[in-house]
Amino acid sequence: MELRLFLEFAVGFSMAGDDSDHESSITLLEGELGVGAHVMQRRDPVNRAEAPECPSSRAALHPRSFVIATPHLISGPIKRPAVTLLVSLNARPFNVAVPGFGGVEAHAAFVGAGQERVLRARNCDLLSVNIEPGHVLFRPLQQALGERPLQRVPAAREVLDLLQLCFKAVVPGEPHLEILVELCENAGFAVDRSLRPRNRANELMATVDDAIPGRASLSQLANTLRLSESRLSHLFVEEVGVPLRTYLLWRRYRLALSRLSSQTTFTQLASDTGFADAAHLTRTFVGYLGFSPRRVVNSCFIQDLASR
Structure with missing residues (x-):
């Protein structure tokens, strides 16, 4: 993938498998961020009674996606008809609680469309990319996730650096399609790179x-x-x-x-x-x-x- 081209795109625009399958082709952040074999662990469910809070956030409506950037978020139970990519960009993991599945700690994950969850992202610079019906990746991701409520995503440092540009922009940008496809593949999803509109x-x-x-x-x-x-x-x-x-x-x-x-x-x-x-x-x-x-x-x- 031409990261230089995406970098130019991201700056101009102003903007979460099995880990062993990818360790030979990407450099995982196993030290500072802990992304890798233990990027996602089951924890006790998040306390649903915890008061929702989000002191500040920035959001952008793109044609078939909705991107939110926030430094801190505690949500109540929510669900959206979109596949959501959640990425922490400052080494702090977030916690997602899913009914019947328990609490999961991660630095990056895809959450299935229509999946109820409670999110606790304390001071973790969270980027939420909601891939909606009509987006070329919505059906492939929906089919790849199947009955799984969520899937962890190993991420290379260079990819996180590019997503950081999306997070820091005044208006959060939508990650380039090539970046989203790479994250899908890192999660173990087979994605046809031709991706034609339906x-x-x-x-x-x-x-x-x-x-x-x-x-x-x-x-x-x-x-x-x-x-x-x-x-x-x-x-x-x-x-x-x-x-x-x-x-x-x-x-x-x-x-x-x-x-x-x-x-x-x-x-x-x-x-x-x-x-x-x-x-x-x-x-x-x-x-x-x-x-x-x-x-x-x-x-x-x-x-x-x-x-x-």
């Missing part, structure tokens, strides 16, 4: 996106695509990888995030982005991000790069 999936998602912020019904969307409601529901999961209603709610949430700082009231924001009311908006924010819209406004700088 045309049928793009057509389905575009139809739903065009209906937002309106409240189009399943029947209306099916009529637009000249499909039956049952066929549309089945086809959407088959092609996109998540249920249509799940995708629709996530896209409304992204729209609300992009407009969060410009709205006078949360009631108006909910109305403008297609939520039933402010309570529905708040429940969605807490479920996806772990914090209410008010907490996000007060502690997070969000930049929308997807609409540019």
